[in-house]
Amino acid sequence: MKQFADVVIQEKPELTISYRSGLMVYEEGLRDGKWVALSYSASGHMMSANTRPTPPYMDINQFAQPQSFRLNLDGQDLCSHWRCQSVEVERTGEGVKAVVTLVHEVRSVLVRVVTALHGNAVFERYIEVENTSASPSALAMLSPLSGGYQIMTKERNDYKDQSNLYRLGYMKETLWGHEGAFCWKNLSEDSVSVSGRFRRERYRHPIFVLENLVSGETLLGQLAWTGGYTFAFDLNRENARVAAMSMDIALDAPAPLLVLAPGERYKSPSVHIALVFGGLDAAVQEMHRHIRQNVFLPPTRGVTGWVESGIGPEFEMDRDSTLASLEHAHSLGVELFFIDAGWYLPPNTEDEWWNYCGDWRYNKDRYPNGLQEIRDAVKEKGMLFGMWMDAERIGPKSQVWAEHEEWRAMNYNGRRTPSGLLNLADPKLAAWMEDQIRYLLDEYQLDMFRLDHNVGAQDAVAFNQRDGYLENTFARYYDNVYSMYDRLRAEYPNVVFENCAGGGGRTDLGMTSHFTHTWVTDWQIHPRAFSITNGMTMALPPENVDRLIGGQSAYLTADITTLIRNLIFARPTVGCFTPAFVKPNPIQHEIVRHHIDLYKRFVRPMHRESLMFHHTPDLSQVKDGFGVLEIAHEDVSRGMVGVFKISEAGKDETIVYPRGIAAGRDYVVTLDNTGESMTVSGGALLRHGLRIRLSGALTSELILLQATADAAE
Template identity: 30%
Template structure:
């Protein structure tokens, strides 16, 4: 068992600060008014002071167009330990150029991970300052010199690679792939839609020469950029060297934030860690860190199986419109298949007097639609009588063009270049922020909700601008601040409330947003085979119990039913549109669906919250997903495990050999395979060394393997 140790050593005389998280050590020093990266080790051995790097800044801050990575004076350094064992070091710096105080907190969180947060305070008595840009984390890692010429061989060899989600667009979330970082050539990735997705500010760096991984995420729910540069120094003399420089930052037009006299603002939080083992361990360490120190859970943390009303009752798709009778039929279906929560989705609101509800154009008017004359109370009462919890979909940050809110408050929308964004409310305005929060609280209390689903189906791109004391401030920074603050307060006010983050599918899957919710809708795409790749990739950035995967009428036209259900029970399962009504239900679909829901509730969910995840196929190529995919989850005590093996498209061989990675090799396991239902006993060593041969002779099929240690 690995001993987790968090330690901080500070030499105030030399202004040198060293942070330790398990075997990862991160060192900084304040030299000539600059806070510099000295080194980053992954083996627990402290570097000599004479080996410190002396030219790499650990952050950048630009205020009113002036770069302030220099001019800093040490004011204070304090440490404290929190109730979960994390050790925090807060370095306070004062700038000699601008009236700014900077508090930098570096937290040692265990598992080789650190958390970095900053507070910028305007010390002026009467002058507002404008934040042009800021980079909360810059670093330089893997300073390679030994036998470099021989090991590189030539310029075609890339010493470093970056793994990231390479697609930025809706429905292609989680498409993980590696890209080499060429020598002396910069590589960067960014988002542009005004959200953190449909990619995510998450990356993994790999040292291709000396080994090791560096994993990083930024909690920021708007545009971002991450950049890398492999600096190869070779002037014909020895020693040659190559460093990997990295930075991750929020991106917004300037000024990103106007800071009033005496005001202090927080910058995006960055989580980063280093290890020198394998990719599985690097991802598992991230999951351990997120579960322990970042992500929110309610009660026992068990995720409820959701039945989403949208499916055969979905406005805009020529389906029956929402009604009390129809919603009660959905509750009947939910109970029959073993779901635990009925979610009422878009279309329940908006008194527009039309046939049906124009759900996208009536957001903002959060009152029951004409088709629900008795409100939602009878529906929720009926669902609860069947043992179901209830949830409600709300797109609280928007107001549709046909809403009364849009008519009464045209000034509440984002504005840019003398025109307004359609639908997007400007939460940078205090009165709009207050209204949105009050509506969220009102709906939770009115219906006594068990789950609140927040959606956001708009792209604000580079945001809008608001005039303040003769200057124009971009809206993105305050928009993010507002939504974070709202849901921090909502979470405290309703500690037993499940909160679902659903931003146009996977529009906001960064840890800043996810940490304030209990589950996240990582994509709106549920069709095979791409849904498998979405689960596979997103379960790198986030633990799988926080990842919502769904199946139903819209996804049912490719792949067999067992396979679709295998995907969702490896995540947080949601079902929709299983049948128009119980009377019309195919008995087989009810039986198969209920079987897998019971497997989730009675087997997978018993260890899902702490499962160790193994990605046997981290990269799944192709437009939608080609080859084989395999995921393995193992309980903390290694007494239980589940694995799913999927045959996707363009597969040449009919057999995949799954060699388990997380089992106790000394133990024996009872093995059950679905859908074939076979059961047998095998030793952990054989399952790990020889594996199981999974034979699937047609595309879009799968097998689910469940293991339980025998006495």
């Protein structure tokens, strides 16, 4: 795919910067002391190129807050009185980075507005705030991106008075086990906000999709930030002939977010913005390309997604049970085996895994021959070995809790966090935690490190006293955590780093960019399990999304083929299907093994170059009971469509129209339920689709498509 990135600087009549990447153009500039958003284009057009009579920028007077970033320092909104000190442009390969340095004319503060372009229709934006005064300054509010987005007029856009001009897509739910619940909300007028990790719980991925229903642009944004946030959208239609849409992407926590020492500089989290025509699928695919190329590291050891299994506190975790689980996992084709929460516990206390966190040494009564015996058994089978750690907290029965009460973070009620969250805004405690992780990596020669984080949203809202202020901990906490994982990934390049946070509590790009892949939920029960996969593969590339079968009550609903098909669109973890020392069910075993093999030979090879198609993005709008998910290679040589009967409502039949195919190619189409194959032209599939019949809820069909030349090889 062709890429293009460029920055155009025009100093007269007023300073204007045009950021061009792919067919995306974003323009902003200095107007009367305000740094403001001027235009967004998804078709490659620069408004600054049309100079007669004047460039058709947005009329910033239509917005109460047109500035393209927002900043409050010491109680004063610094929305105006800026002077440009410099504009620097650095070219990096096919990409470009522009830095606009602004100096405030009243307060002693300097801001660098940084925009990175990588050649596709996405731009990355962050700002740096530097205290240039001789005294501490309290950073009370910060929005890395804000201001006007679009202005439509009746004359130009020909919309009706009562039209829904926009619709907003976002993850509706914030509670545990409800991740990925994507929904559409029509916006006719007024303001809407979406929050997480402070005003709401932590299981909402910080993503939004803003679709213009009149002119067709789709803007998809993600905030790479693990602290509190609020996205606000304001559609002002008070002028009967004008509709003005603005947005504000803000960090959210009790102020101040940070107390900057004299000379201290803070780099904000990044906002990643994709702007395209073509709707949700096109926007998701563009963002996935950007994440793969510019946000995430390459796959560990060159493998896109290892098939994992392990043993955790849902089972007896003694030596013999662990080795039996290893045998079972190996027989299914699993490639990586890990020991989950509980390896540090006394025997028969699996239910107390939460209470003993912090004492990160294995229990000798549980493993009399040491964990090295388990690791050696794993390695003898040619598999990778991993261990779990809830590294950022300590449990109330741990020795470290008893000895170091002061290590726990302080909530705003004046009490230490009941979860045992460590005050990692303190560099000394962050260093202690890093030492514990390094001990595990070195002592047990880990191939995989599995992080967990079992802390509720409100418990994570904490403070430290600094220079007479109650400074919120989010900024310093995550600066320390991100930096630590940068070091660990660099020093242990062959270790698979797996992220989890009570499921999907920290799936944002800020956290997951430091990991190989991430769990997106601890809820495995259908039909919601399909909803989670459906939504979270919009937010993240599918190869970075972890899904589970055989644990966490996944066995309570749905037939087994449906359970495991939900996994193989993403990265599968296979739990235990059979209690230790009980003969496995060969029928069940064959079904699981078949799908694991299918993942390895058909799905995984295309994952890094795949396109996701979400046929049913908002499942609340599904009327016929069918959810459909599709993955295809970007060269349309192969693809896979999952048809999931998520309820008994509606009919037993649906027609599926594959999207990741070419009209001029022929495809071998295989229906996995029967194994039957047929050759069909891509044109016929696009025109007529495939009629699929499923009787009964929570059943499924898997459609495999492979271009005939590739199928013959």
